Amino acid sequence: MKTRDLATLKKHTDLVTVVQSRGVALSRKGNDYVGLCPFHQEKTASFHVTPAKNLFHCFGCDAAGSVIDFVMRKDGLTFREAVDKLLTESGVVQRGSQTGRPEAPQPPPVLPERAQVLLERVVAVYEKTFGDVPEAGPTWSSAASPTRACGHNIASAIATGGCPNSCPMRAPSATS
Secondary structure (H helix, E strand, O other): OOHHHHHHHHHHOOHHHHHHHOOOOOEEEOOEEEEOOOOOOOOOOOEEEEOOOOEEEEOOOOOEEOHHHHHHHHHOOOHHHHHHHHHHHHOOOOOEOOOOOEOOOOOOOOOHHHHHHHHHHHHHHHHHOHHHOHHHHHHOOOOOOOOOOOOHHHHHHOOOOOOOOOOOOOOOOOOO
């Protein structure tokens, strides 16, 4: 998340509402709100929320910070978890790419068993095209250099295959 987005989240997420939604009773005292601190036991209200700055401070235990700090401490979350929770609750900032568009939904994770099946299918395709790749030329041929050539049996044993340069699914080479 960008610093600009964090600043927007902090500025536009109402700390008073967040504090009250987590069970802290606040009463207005001048420009601030005051209540019992949720982070320690007390009888006299020492927890202050300043809406103009969107910050909190407890004069009893010295806890202080922004709306993110409050959620981290009150809900026992990491910074990232607190930001995600506030984004979900407030909808102030859409988490997304650097262009400002929302991130594309992530595909579901592939189970290891399924990944193995897919990998075996890909290897089979490349092994099948092993002998049909004209670009491989004499590299694979034992006739070109019997000491350096990689015959089909060895290539199959180490799951080596070939892919024509014209293949649309071919990964770019280092020289491309």
